Amino acid sequence: NAGVTQTPKFQVLKTGQSMTLQCAQDMNHNSMYWYRQDPGMGLRLIYYSASEGTTDKGEVPNGYNVSRLNKREFSLRLESAAPSQTSVYFCASSERREFSGYTFGSGTRLTVV
């Protein structure tokens, strides 16, 4: 099925470990996004990529890095995980036109202990 694929779906890390969340879309969308979802706070934008070759910070970028590998793939890296990064992470993609809603992946539940 066409859409946004995130891996892994679940992950437990120890404080200080690093990991990369992978995201790929097959809808030929220009723009891709990473959000985190925390109880009572909705979804907050971490980083986004308006087009291949560009990335920009969102609301909560500290502690994260991203790579827009090509038009299809947009990865999120935690270099040194902290308990405050325990969250559910969503990748999304969209057409550049603002009328377009986002298509979301199924999320990654990350726990940092």
Place this chain on the structure above:
Amino acid sequence: AQTVTQSQPEMSVQEAETVTLSCTYDTSENNYYLFWYKQPPSRQMILVIRQEAYKQQNATENRFSVNFQKAAKSFSLKISDSQLGDTAMYFCAFRYNDMRFGAGTRLTVKP
């Protein structure tokens, strides 16, 4: 920066009744887009309805409709004939360039 406020953390409604979820936002922009997303327990984010700010007519999608008041910066979602499958978190979202979300309203439909 744009902000989105959902003032109702939780709501409940009896099956077959109507419920309205509130959303307000703050922006200095004139042309933008508003969305409601549904997140069932499966965690998947599902687009429910969208509204263009330049359109005065309120959007409708089957049992879902919005009341868009641009001057008041208000964008509420009305669900008619509520069904058990409507039980979910509902997020209001504002898009100008990127998309910003409210904190969500947890809706429970009771049999």
